[in-house]
Amino acid sequence: MIKVSVVGAKGRMGSHVVEAVNGAEDTSLALALDAGDDLTQITPENTDVVVEFTVPAVSLDNVLALVAQGVNVVVGTTGWTDEKLDQVRAALAKAPRQNQSVFIAPNFAISAVLADYFAKVAAPYFESAEVIELHHPNKVDAPSGTAIHTAHAIAEARKDAGLGAVPDNTQTDGGSRGQVIDGIHVHAVRLRGLNAHEEVLFGNAGEQLTIRADSFDRISFMPGVLLAVRKIASGNYPGLTVGLDHFLDL
Numbered sequence: 001m002i003k004v005s006v007v008g009a010k011g012r013m014g015s016h017v018v019e020a021v022n023g024a025e026d027t028s029l030a031l032a033l034d035a036g037d038d039l040t041q042i043t044p045e046n047t048d049v050v051v052e053f054t055v056p057a058v059s060l061d062n063v064l065a066l067v068a069q070g071v072n073v074v075v076g077t078t079g080w081t082d083e084k085l086d087q088v089r090a091a092l093a094k095a096p097r098q099n100q101s102v103f104i105a106p107n108f109a110i111s112a113v114l115a116d117y118f119a120k121v122a123a124p125y126f127e128s129a130e131v132i133e134l135h136h137p138n139k140v141d142a143p144s145g146t147a148i149h150t151a152h153a154i155a156e157a158r159k160d161a162g163l164g165a166v167p168d169n170t171q172t173d174g175g176s177r178g179q180v181i182d183g184i185h186v187h188a189v190r191l192r193g194l195n196a197h198e199e200v201l202f203g204n205a206g207e208q209l210t211i212r213a214d215s216f217d218r219i220s221f222m223p224g225v226l227l228a229v230r231k232i233a234s235g236n237y238p239g240l241t242v243g244l245d246h247f248l249d250l
């Protein structure tokens with residue numbers, strides 16, 4: 001049995017994770033903690049893997065504390081920058097136990113991971129590329145962590161292919177052209193009724209490719225969370241790993 005503790009257990013995602021851990025045959029719930037609870041209750045004796053779904057403002061501190069307490073962490077919370085990732089790497093380098101792991105996934109849904117992968121494949125073949133993410137209005141961050149990840153991946157693939165800047169003759173912009181991430185315009189929609197959705201638009205003269213992923217229900221993230229828990233519990237991924245694609249045969 002893999003002993004799993006959940007941090008952010010009362011949240012929209014954390015409560016689904018508690019159910020998924022209780023429902024799987026090879027995982028058991030150790031601790032379910034939320035804001036105000038003492039994280040030092042989590043130890044290597046009672047927990048093999050912590051699943052962290054909180055808010056971007058606190059996630060880094062939680063992860064650093066948990067690493068220092070000697071436990072492995074699977075993180076779904078957004079808000080990760082290169083600088084924050086470096087802090088996690090530094091914490092892992094002086095972690096109390098050998099081969100400790102932190103795994104961070106911008107998105108645990110297979111549809112989103114594949115959309116991201118297909119976008120990377122398509123990126124070198126198109127002059128234009130833009131990302132539109134669409135989410136429920138309770139989301140605290142914009143653009144989504146997934147969209148940021150997709151924009152970086154498209155930019156890297158374009159750079160590797162020797163492509164220049166996307167064509168854009170906008171002369172005035174009151175904000176309608178979205179946030180520019182690594183040269184890629186990213187647009188965020190917040191709409192009641194939505195859950196988590198992303199469209200990647202590619203264009204050439206006379207043609208367009210649209211790649212779209214839709215998570216209609218948070219249950220769509222749970223197979224990915226359990227996959228990550230199992231992979232991290234295996235001990236085969238020491239250090240920091242970012243992205244569920246590392247665990248898929250793509």
Ligand SMILES: NC(=O)c1ccc[n+]([C@@H]2O[C@H](COP(=O)([O-])OP(=O)(O)OC[C@H]3O[C@@H](n4cnc5c(N)ncnc54)[C@H](O)[C@@H]3O)[C@@H](O)[C@H]2O)c1
Pocket residue numbers: 007008009010011012013014033034035036053054055056058062075076077078079105106107108109141145221
């Ligand atoms: N990676 C993915 O596949 C994926 C999927 C959905 C959501 N997310 C991300 O997960 C995060 C959580 O989303 P949500 O919709 O569940 O949010 P939410 O607001 O419903 O839940 C967050 C929970 O964290 C708790 N919390 C806040 N501060 C805390 C602290 N210091 N210690 C412990 N718990 C604390 C809150 O009380 C709340 O219960 C967001 O960053 C979101 O973007 C990622």
Ligand SMILES: O=C(O)C1=N[C@H](C(=O)O)CCC1
Pocket residue numbers: 078106107135139140143144145146147195196
């Ligand atoms: O509902 C959210 O919040 C989501 N956050 C992640 C993101 O920002 O990419 C993943 C999708 C759902």
